[in-house]
Amino acid sequence: MADPKLGVYICSDCGIGEALDTEKLENIAKNQYRIEVVKTVPFLCSQEGAQVIKDDINNEGVNKIVIAACSPRVNSDTFDFDPAQYITERVNVREHIVWSQLPAALEEVPAQEASEAAPAETASDEAAPAEAAPETAEAPAEASSKMVVNENTQEMAEDHLRMGIVRAQKSEPPEPFIEAVERTVLVIGGGAAGLTSALESAKAGYKVILAEKEAVLGGWAGKMYKILPDKPPFEDVKTPDIDEKIAAVQSHENITVLMEAHIDSIAGTPGQYDATISHNGSTETHRIGSVVMAIGWKPYDADKLGHLGYGKFKNVVTNVEVEEMAAANNGTISKPSDGQQAKRVAFLQCAGQRDPEHLPYCSSVCCMTSLKQALYVTESDPDASAYIVYKDMRTPGLYENFYKAAQNNPGVMLTKGEIVSITEDSSGNIILEIDNTILGEKVRIEADMLVLATGMVTNMLPEGAEKVTDLTPEYVGQWKETKTQDGIIKEVIADPVVLNLVYRQGPELPYLKYGFPDSHFVCFPYETRRTGIYAAGSVRAPMTAMQSANDGVGAALKAIQCVELTSRGQAVHPRSGDESFPEINFTNCTQCRRCTVECPFGALDEDEKGTPKTNTSRCRRCGTCMGACPQRIISFKNYSVDMIASQMKAIKVPEEDSKPRIIALICENDAYPALDIAGLNKIQTNPFYRFITMRCLGGTNLVWIADALSAGIEGFLLIGCRYDDDYQCHFVKGSKAANERLGKVQETLSRLMLEAERVTQVQLAMNEWDQLPKIMDDFAEQLKSFGPNPFKGF
């Protein structure tokens, strides 16, 4: 970039001009930071206002633009200057300060004092609290009342302006990391999701390698007698049509199908993966850009359901077995004991599901499946009936119509109920004893056979895996204890299952619960914790074939997006389009491995000695590595340990104990907008906080805490996302990593003879904005109880 030249623009509208002394703000920029281009512009977001900035860019050579106005979450289209050339720093004086702090108030001012105050103020930018606005200074010299800005509000704005200027000074426009990419998508699994993913990617012009472990395509969708409705009005079962999709895949010129394939390894980074796949006895390595993992599900092991009669009574079968029976016999369901057609078929929903001993979750499909199979029973014999016993009938979305249609069949009988016992009589009939039915009493039903609606287990778990509630954390594998200088470290050595990734953190995708690949479930369902690898279909959550196909489309689009953004050197998600990336200054690396261990996305590999190896296109740019590094050697062009440390230094710490200074590190995804919303609602917050925006709390470096506390800052409040099982962190592990790091800060604080509670982390979701004032006040109160920071004034 050309010689850095800052321009500072202060907007005086939206109440900013009334609440703040903008001239004083200007003076800070001019006098303290020696910036030439400093302007207060009314209505800065108007065309004329923005033109002022554009003119300065063109005429004055301004390339670092500091805008003290509204939140960067608004007017982003107006202040949209090319990030490759310009640094744009938005200082949020509107939502975070003016709208959430005390406004100017009417005060009686003796005439003389007013006229004297004005010149004094212009002389020094470090002047005492502003008492006079410029226009009143020219007012006639007589006692009058006038608007006086609030001292704390003004100081808060001044500090934030200083921090903004420093941040701009320390930022450089990023230069994208660009490598050649291969525009080929590897789709693993040829079921409903995989076939759709392959076809959609191919239609979009991408080459596809479809690897299927079996000898036929179609997966479960090809094994059904009938499938659930997949079109409006969602009422009738239909004949499987997966063959059409298989034919389309097989005939598409962009798709190479590898049958009976095994993934030996996947090495490299998005855009440049090398996938080694063996099939037909030969092994080949293919260059691919991204991966769709659609490996589907397996039925829960019914042998574990002995308490429901499975394995004990001949006429107790699973829903999968009934489906096979129907497919083989054109819809006729016969009793396994004697092969006679079953006239009374009972279905037990949630068999081994929503049960802490088996699958604790609902597979969401089985209610529809049982309704479908009940129709097999009544359609092959109109006098036959199907009795469905459920905990809750769950037919999400438009499948409600299917439920209604099936329920309307006279032979399909439904009741809620809890199974008391399942027994067999001498002729092989199954007797169900059910309590809490909606028939109003405990009943017994005699049936020719019983179908257990068993659930779905992700194929992320190997055959015969442990109980899904009792898995090793993150990966299926074995515990291993390693002795290090920090003590014994216990970690899981992951077993390879499907992907065989050549990644430092393990060969498979990490899971969160029950084996399903971890992802930010709400915002990023397909994105796993490995950039470039997208999960689709029942591997990531139980779903129907129709939903799997939809998933296949979604994951294909993600896989394409990944290749395209990678080709431009941009982050894929959640910071889509971000061209910055972490760079390591290796000369000071101590090979401590913290970065390679802590990266939530397995982006960093390492050599034998432990020296990290960056894989930029795997990176999500959260900065967790930057926070983890004790050597402070991991930096982005526009985000670094030094930059934030400098921001902290820019905060003016007054000597008065009545003006404590507290730093709040706020996550840009939740805490920042929460503060914005508090401002929009004009909720007053504590004025002694100084907000520093973090990409993620995972980037919190402990060095800041020691530095800032020694400089007289009273305390640190880290406001981040919820972590652990129900995490909301966009970067999955960021807020958790910050919290773990804070556990280690105690040592630093005790060395400084400070209370550990001076550094506190809170978990806050965006919608909890109304709790912010209390959280902030409580923490300030707590700090007050410790007494002032002894380092203040040094």
Place this chain on the structure above:
Amino acid sequence: MADETVDKTEETAGAGNDATADATAEETAVTAAETPVAGDASELSEGDTAATEAQVASEATSVTAENVPDVREAMLIKPDVGFVKEIINGGGTDLKKCYQCATCSVVCNLTPDDSPFPRKEMMWAQWGLKDKLMGDPDVWLCHQCSDCVAQCPRGAKPGRVLQAIAKMTISRFSWPGILGKGVGSPAALVLMVAIPVLILLGVISQFGHLTNPSKGNIILDGSGHQIVQDVKTGGEIIYSNFIPIPAVDITFTLAFFFAILAFAVGSSRYWKLLSAHAVSEGGTLKGSGLGNLGPVLGEIITHKRFGKCDETEDRKVSHMFIFYAFLGLFVTTAISVIGEYLLHKHSPYGWNNAVPVKWIGSVSAAAGLIGIGWIMINRFKHAAKIGIGAYFDWLLISVVATVIVTGILAWGLRVANTPVAYTVYFIHLASVLFLFIYAPFSKMAHMVYRTVALVFARVTGRDMGIE
């Protein structure tokens, strides 16, 4: 509930009560107190009142009072698809749409608070639990207000379902059974109409003049000789020439007593099954049937229950019209019979008789006309919201309408001396005969079965009347 369930299983299995049972004793004791001990009603069918195994078993289980877990034996239910289809075909078309939200029971103003209808009946009906429904007096406690039909979020029309079940009750207990089936079946309509028509034709051809009765103006005297009579004040149309009055009276008296007999058989069968069911469910019969008949009749003559309907408020008045019309016509007929045979005052009567029989009859006929017309209009008025009704309803409505309209016309045409009067009179007699002999099998039977059910509900303490 889960713990309790375990206890129950252990109890049944003979494991006795143990520490687990003690732990939940308090909870289970409460449940036991609230839940009446239910027996096994599964094998229960017509007239079967035998004590069940379950009761014996529950008595044999000796447990201390505090530790009484729920010893209910689970009832073996026998779902019957055929019965479900029968209800659907009998007017409960949308039965299967019910998803058990209980809106129906909430909006119903007639249901008792405890185990209210029609929710439970809907579930039993969906599962085809025929025995339960046949022995359930609640089916008749329902007065077809149709509040539930209008409010049901799924359009399952619970009122229509109960009505279909009620119809099946009539058919099931009917004697002779074949008539019960025939009257309920649209396919048998022609045959059913043919029976009273043929009986009447037979009687007329035997005792009257089927062709040109006016020309002869001949009637039979007491000894069977034909006598030519004068034209009297009533004009040339003399119905007694067409069919002699004693022939009419004997035919209809026989029909009347046939209906009484059929009702007696049907209602006693019904009562027996109701009693057996109530006992098997742990209920007791507290009072006598006759003792409770009074208050029930009191409710009937005031139409108290009808008055509770929201959606079809006006049915109370329309039904009252038809109810009192029938009562008035019954009185008219009684007076006429007394007049004819005891006082020898022959019809037709004039307006100025000492006993205002002409007035009573005419006013009743007018009330009947208003009532039945109103009922029909109401049916159309409410059609969109609650449906127009089933074959069973319209069969009775049509017959009653025919009786009333032809009755009035028969009078008018006689006075006007129009020969077509004989045809109309014939239709009138045939429709009245239809009404009489089929009363125990048509919707008309509601007057007996509903009364029986209301009395029974009082006897078991289920429903002591409506406030």
